[in-house]
Amino acid sequence: MAAKKTVSLGKEISKGLILENPVLRLILGTCPMLAVTTSVKNGLGMGIAATFVLLGSNLVISLLRRVIPDKVRIPAFITVIAGFVTIIQLLMESFVPALNESLGIFIPLITVNCIILARAEMFASKHAVLPSLADGLGMGAGYTASLILMGAIREIIGNGTFFDLGIPGLQAGGYIEPMLIMILPPGGFFVFGILIALANKLSEKAGKQDQPDDTICAGAISDQTACLLCGGCSFGRSGPQNQLQTDEGVRRMAKSSAAESGDESPRGGENA
């Protein structure tokens, strides 16, 4: 029994790292992924902060899962998450002020990071405490790993350094000049695009047919709630094919969200 439990806990942790990597496979939490990965250090800091919030919110929400009424669960989740974000914000302000300065607004914005809300909605609100913590740890580790990977690529190519240590030959005057564009915003979009394409290729090669293919947020979101709150992720990886489908998608999302937020009126009917 105990052995079985450990195995499944291990699975909860490891799935976040590769198979359901929150950023590269589920495409969640893209804003900080693009913004703070100008260096490995920033990526690591952001990853740890998000993991802390993820663990805390998964723990509390899992403990409260029978107490929180279904209709107000999204606001309740957001309040819990915002509480933990405030804690990490105050901690970072006093212990690592320099890092806090360079991450700036993206620390408070962890509150609206899709990953955290998605795990609360999809996992913590349905599972016991231990698996929820394992899930939080795995997802956090996967997020941190992707942030570090992208930070490393951008820092090495864009600045010729790794973790603030100069790499011989990549500095100004070396074999390859640093390409500043990589640590500027366009580099973020570019590297992220390449990484997702690579992840697609690798997962296809590995024969993972259970990949989240037809909706961007699949796996995490199941076409409603958490990620639709962040404004339209569930439009599909390849996107809707025509106008009608788009309208239908928006309407369906709005309708399910209305049901979420406890709005009882038959709004969907009016629209349709």
Next chain:
Amino acid sequence: MKEMLIILFSAILVDNFVLSKFLGICPFLGVSKNLKTAMGMSMAVIFVMVLATAITWPVFYLLLAPYDLGYLQTIIFILVIAALVQLIETFLKKTLPPLYQALGIYLPLITTNCAILGVAILNIDQTYGFGESMINSLGAGLGFMLALFLFSGVRSKVDHADVPRFFKGLPITLVSAALVSIAFFGFKGLIENLFS
């Protein structure tokens, strides 16, 4: 007046929320597929951004700051924004059905759009006054709209391009977003030269 214009234009062009601050990437990638949805979403974002600033600014300076509760900013702001979006939705539905028809379906989607919370917090961080905050929010919203408008044009071309299989969909969209973002670098020196 000049300062207001500087804030407005730098929020729209130089510090574009989507392309240089990376706020609101989800809707940017999600709804930029066609022009009509992109515009509907942008209108809703502008609307909520300006209203959210009109509420969060007084809340911070009249309720939180006098009692030294600045650290509650994140919790209070997100709750205020969530409640506000619900209120706006109900209000529009009852009083202005045409506007509700146009914006209603997008409203629930932007409660936790990070651009909305982002602009509210940025206004406080920059210690803008009330007027400046409103202008900044308006500029941020207009910048969001501009980015979505331009990008939906790019996407309609990209969709018909023959790209490698693994780049189909999101990856190629991100790569083209990088190019649009480079284009926005052209505005970098604009503000100093325009208003000096």
